Amino acid sequence: MKVLTKAVRFHAKITEKGAAIGAETYQIAIGNGVHYGGGNVVEETAEIDDGHLxxxxLEMTNLWKLALMVRSFRSGTHGAWxxxxxxxxxxxxxxxxxxMPVNTDGEIVTSTPAHFKVLPKAIxxxxxxxxxARQAVSPRWHRPMITSRVS
Structure with a gap:
């Protein structure tokens, strides 16, 4: 609740595919996978290797509506709002x-203007x-044992 009372909207220009869109927003999140920030979801169908960001x-006029939306950020259905x-x-x-500061995995790494791009096969x-690999992660006592019996 304390964070909500101090949140301020800001104007941002979001450019994608060469088209710029103006936005009055409280937050912009960009991700290369499903989760960020301790379990919140950027996009529920995202995959780390899908080649997309x-x-x-958050472009609401009434920040208190966020209280109704909280669960959707955990499940990934917030895009329906x-x-x-x-x-x-x-x-x-x-x-x-x-x-504006840019937070990456909990660290402020730069500020806007910022450019985000997928670099396929960069590493x-x-x-x-x-x-x-399966053997390395499988505990020793769960490995099948081969035994023989002499009659």
């Missing part, structure tokens, strides 16, 4: 009149073959 913007703008794209630009991940 998902965005939502008309006060929540959603978008999916490979690239977003966010501009604000005054620089290589080395992992053991599937059978070895």
């Amino acid at each position: 998902d965005l939502y913007s 008309r006060e929540v703008r959603t978008a999916r794209c490979i690239e977003f630009d966010i501009e604000t009149k005054k620089p 290589s991940v080395l992992a053991p073959p599937r059978a070895l």
Whole structure:
């Protein structure tokens, strides 16, 4: 409740696919996967490797309506509210009149204007073959044992 009483809307220009949209918003969230911020959902159908970023913007005039929406942010259904703008794209630009902090995984890393873009195959991940990976995470006492009996 304390956070709600201090929240202030700000003007942002959201650019996606070359088209700019003005927004009066309390928050803009962009994610490469489903979750952020301790279990909140950016987009319920997002996947870390789907090649897209998902965005939502809280564009309500009455912030107290957020109290009715809280559960939808945990389940990922907040996009059904008309006060929540959603978008999916490979690239977003966010501009604000005054620089606004950009929070990444709990750390302020930069400020607006900010550019967000998916870089497919930007990192290589080395992992053991599937059978070895399963064996590595399986506790020892759950592995099948082979025994033999001599008659």
